[in-house]
Amino acid sequence: RYPLYINVYTRIITYWGKMLISPENKIVYTVYRYLFSQHFNSDCKSPWIDCIQRILNMCGLQYVWQNHNFVNIEWLSATVNQRLKDQFMQIWSNDINCSSRGQVYKILKPYFGFEKYLDILPVKLRKKFIKFRTSNHRFPVETGRWYNIPLNERLCLLCNKGLIGDEFHYILECSALEEIRKKYINTKYWKRPNFFKFSELMTNCNCKSLRKLCVFISKIFDAVCSS
Ligand SMILES: [Zn+2]
Numbered sequence: 001r002y003p004l005y006i007n008v009y010t011r012i013i014t015y016w017g018k019m020l021i022s023p024e025n026k027i028v029y030t031v032y033r034y035l036f037s038q039h040f041n042s043d044c045k046s047p048w049i050d051c052i053q054r055i056l057n058m059c060g061l062q063y064v065w066q067n068h069n070f071v072n073i074e075w076l077s078a079t080v081n082q083r084l085k086d087q088f089m090q091i092w093s094n095d096i097n098c099s100s101r102g103q104v105y106k107i108l109k110p111y112f113g114f115e116k117y118l119d120i121l122p123v124k125l126r127k128k129f130i131k132f133r134t135s136n137h138r139f140p141v142e143t144g145r146w147y148n149i150p151l152n153e154r155l156c157l158l159c160n161k162g163l164i165g166d167e168f169h170y171i172l173e174c175s176a177l178e179e180i181r182k183k184y185i186n187t188k189y190w191k192r193p194n195f196f197k198f199s200e201l202m203t204n205c206n207c208k209s210l211r212k213l214c215v216f217i218s219k220i221f222d223a224v225c226s227s
Contacts, residue, residue, distance in 0.1 A: 002085055009055045010081040016052050017076045020068055059083040101135060101145070104167045107195060108133050108202045116205040125214035132167065132217045133202075139224055140165030157227045168198050170220045177223060184216035 022029050038044040056065040059080050070076045089112055096102045096109070109115075121129060135142055141164055144154030156165035158176035163169050170177060171185070172193035181190055186209065189201045204210060 002088060006081065006084045006088065009084055010077060012051065013055055013080045014073065014077040017070060017073045021073065055080065058087070104135060105133060107199050117210055120205060120207050120210055121214060125211060125218070128218050128221065129210075129214050131221075135167070137221060137224070139167065139170065141167075158223060165224070168193070168195065170224070171201070171216070172198060177220060180216065180219050180223075184212040184219075 019028055019032055024030075035046050035049060039046045039049045053065050056062065060083065061070075061079065064070050064076070092112060096106045099105075117129060118126065131137055140154040140156060141151070144151070151164065154164055154166075156163050156169055156174055156176075158165075158170075159174050161175065163173065165174075172181075172190045185201070189197045201213065204213075
């Protein structure tokens with residue numbers, strides 16, 4: 001979902017725009033003109049007018065503010081809404097790409113939008129899957145972060161092969177989980193594993209294979225917790 005402020009800001013600007021095109025003898029218009037002149041000609045500042053100006057500036061619509069003029073109300077509303085969404089998307093994508101903790105998440109979440117697995121999975125499995133996707137777990141790659149252990153020293157304690165204990169390792173690599181993996185994950189994924197296969201497996205929305213993947217994830221959680 002887009003954050004609520006986008007709707008709020010759009011409605012603020014739409015209201016402001018409707019007011020500007022309303023008949024000049026309408027009381028709300030008269031009050032606005034008074035507020036506007038007080039805001040710029042005295043110490044009596046209006047936070048609401050500041051807010052309008054700030055939103056229009058954010059949207060690159062300074063000329064609309066300066067001229068108090070725009071194409072029409074539909075255009076104003078749609079333009080503000082779209083620009084706020086575009087800006088949010090840019091920040092969202094940048095935050096994920098720059099987050100050291102979001103390394104797995106950015107592979108699993110290339111697009112902004114609702115995830116089908118939320119509708120497909122039963123609550124119990126869904127919770128496990130969400131924990132896995134958001135690195136809300138106790139894999140060495142995560143617990144090592146809590147103690148400032150360098151990334152290359154956050155090793156898997158299940159197989160002891162000197163490999164980093166991260167999501168990719170447990171799902172496709174760890175030899176200690178080989179037998180369980182065979183039961184739940186299609187061979188094509190873990191034979192010669194790579195990040196492309198990992199991404200394909202994790203974003204697969206086939207109900208049966210998604211359920212099997214989540215059961216496997218539950219078993220990984222159990223195994224790592226008891227190690
Ligand atoms: Zn391992």
